[in-house]
Amino acid sequence: MKKKIILFDTTLRDGEQSLKSNLNTQEKIEIALSLEEMGIDIIEVGFPMSSPNDYQTAKKISYIIKNSKLCGLARCKEKDIDLVYKSLKKSNNFRIHIFLATSPIHITTKLKTTLNKVIEKISFMIKYARKYTDDIEFSCEDGSRTPINDLCLVVKTAIDAGATTINIPDTVGYTFPQEYYNIISSLKKKVDNIDKCIISVHTHNDLGMAVGNAITAINAGARQIEGTINGIGERAGNCALEEVIMALYTRKKSMHFFTNINYQKIYHTSKIVSNICNIPLAIHKAIVGSNAFSHSSGIHQDGIIKNKKTYEILNPQDIGLNKTKINLTSKSGRAAVKYHMKLMGYKKNTYDINQLYNKFIKLADKKGQIFNYDLEALAFNSKIENSTEYYSLIYFNIQSNSNLSIATIKLKCGKLTKLEAATGLGPIDAIYKTIIKITNYNIKFIQYVLTTKNNTEESIGQVNIKMKYKKKIFHGIGLSKDIIKASVISIINCLNNIWRSDQVQKNIMKINKF
Template sequence: MKEKKAMNRIKIFDTTLRDGEQSPGCSMNLREKIDVALQLERLKVDVIEAGFAIASLGDFNSIREISSAVRDVTVASLSRAIPKDIQTAYEAVKIAKRPRIHTFIATSDIHMTYKLKMKPEDVLLRATDMVKYAKTLCEDIEFSAEDASRTRPEFLYRILESVIKAGATVVNIPDTVGYTTPDEFYRLIKGIKENVSNIHRAEISVHCHNDLGLAVANSLSAISAGASQIECTVNGIGERAGNAALEEIVMAIDTRKDFYHMTTNIDTKQIFHTSKLISKVTGNRVQNNKAIVGENAFAHESGIHQHGMLANSSTYEIMTPESVGITKNNLVLGKHSGRHALLERINTLGYQLSTEKLDDIFTEFKLLADKKKVIYDRDIEALIQEKAGKIENAYKLSHFVINSGNTITATANIMLLKNNENFEAVSHGHGPVDAAFKAIESIIGDRFELEDYTLQSVTEGEDALGEAMVKIKFGEGIWNGYGLSTDVIEASIEAYLNAINKGLHFGEDKEALKWA
């Protein structure tokens, strides 16, 4: 009888809040970062890289708040191999139940020559000394050899051996510019395991970028070669073409246990919800054909496919929608549904709401039920996400009147409410949305540059909710806004107001402009 091979557990290091947030237009404010961190904890990632503490006061404070908010996950802060960086990183994470300092220095010839302007021996000495220093502050130290995939293997072996001797508990091998290939990366990780004498004293981590579309493939190749931690982001967001996508890596390991003989600690039923949250707070949607979390990931239009699905779903589905948190609940919700039925559905969807938040959602649910015959799961998720993005003591929409047509100039009459005081303006525009936005600007007295605007339906049907997302440039920051309504003009207005309120609220802290 063939002996069953033991499953190795792969740790998931999530850097959505650090590397992911560095992606243009993916910035988050403090409250959004905490919401994301708490959701990542529910997803059961092993490590949250919460930010780059030295980057700004805002980044430092957000890392510290996240360190306080989560309890069942390691919290890491990135730092250059510089004493001040390392000290600041430690101060930000020291209150975490499981703190980690993540320090890095470039090791490739091209980076050492042109960026660092340092000789290899000096880089080796700096890396070793800084890991020693970090170890005096914190037990858990991760060292990254930036641009490792383009580093001379012999030098990489030397520097890894030295930092492990100095106290590094994790050594990270980044494909910083997304240059390597799966076979090449496999050989690199294998070479490290065979040529670094003390590698058994540290975990091997990999951090792959997606410039050639190979980040997930390279990451999976690395774990086949012996890496035990993968650094990734939700939806694959990140600088340039992004990072390895958490959901793709996790589901590849989960679906192909027979091949990888590995497992993760991830609660896969939280994947879809986590993906939607990241899309909402960053304002970046995933494409419809995105693996695992795209709208079409479990859609079957071909007649042949549909026939096979009806006979046996495994003919064309290698995983179920339910396995990633997409529910198929037959309980119909509508205007006569009660609070208990709504709570049960919310819990099924994986949300945990306070009594106060549930009260707010139930009120919005009843208002929506008067406009729609049937409330879908995606409607409920949209209500929860829309409510979470509200700013207190902000401008609120009181009412609006739009006159528009193809033979008249669009006119918008907007009334906003703030601190129990009404403000009203009338403006013209190239269309109803443009006129409404200009009226809002007239009331607030500022000009906001519209960077992006998207509108789509949440579900099917004539009475579907319209979901609007906007990005505006205001002051030194880019602000995302989210709006929801069965009226697409109202959804657009709410999204614009949401972005403006964030800019006015968080923009008062000049340091926060660097991170919020």
């Protein structure tokens, strides 16, 4: 029989501690609603005693969230506990989460007290909190570095006092999986009242063990996992809940556990947290990174095209993504080229795969990543490899004040030279409008990304853009010490890709006539 794993999200509390600036109330509400929609069991909305904003935000969230249980953090102090209750009392279902350090280093150097006094305080504060709710979680801060006999004594005391969930945190991310397994299994064996509570774990990623420790703890008997979306949190971060969720889902035949998660909301929630917290996802981040379902090796691509299970253990649709990405690079084989041509609707008899592949490899070695419009040009325009750029920059000037910018741009357009100017809300908008005047292209900005190389006074700005034209997405890249110039170059680069695509379509129409 499968057993349920309770998912406790602390993105709004532990996750926020890692941010350069605090989230405002509306941002926290948006994240909380997304967590609820995803099916998270318990949402830790904050530490009400830490600031008036935390208190007010928790209070507002308590009126909005209906399905997930809400939780607030409190030290072993009456005022902290009172404030958690006041902030969450309007909620249909809430928990008070109390913590106190239990390891020797914390007790002697931070608390400057003794284990016996710590135990007395734990018992008193849990009983105090019970007047507000029966749902009390107690966390043994730095529990993984607490001697096992001391930990057993603390846990037994907390359960006797009325705690219904006992959390054993690896607060500093020090513990290895086998050590964590031994801690949880020892508690199960040695604490005689352990069956009266749910064992929880809160793992940090200082040594990269957070998810591994959480999975190991489940196998040892833990039934609640605490973590954050995308693994954000103090120092190296927390256990990434999306990774635990998909590990349990993917290995469900060997791990007999389940969660109440709406899997198809995982990617959406991940992006919301990333955008609101202004923490970009690493491209190789497990489950939700942009490369998680991307394939560049020709051998891998051939396998994926024949059967996705050859190189993908997860289905991207399960987490709310549309499809697998088959990247076109110099590492790609003929199978990937044919796959992309088929996606664009071209039959095998409309092009020569050997000639196309040879051209493709030469261009990929020069350019790096190849896009579908490049493939079309290679297949149907014999001049593409040696063609000069149709659009090239002759001159540009930007003048800006506090409200508006004016861009003046002179381009060489084939054999012609064109000069235009336009006003916009900022330099990029002005450049964009001027370019439309010159080219008459009905283009739309989809994405503008600025990055810097070297991070010194001599830094080079790199601008990557995406534009939509005739239902296709085109890419452009520009490099310069002047980011405005880099922006102009990237747009012109994109324009040349659009122009070549138009020429290809004209060639295809001529071919079809004959």
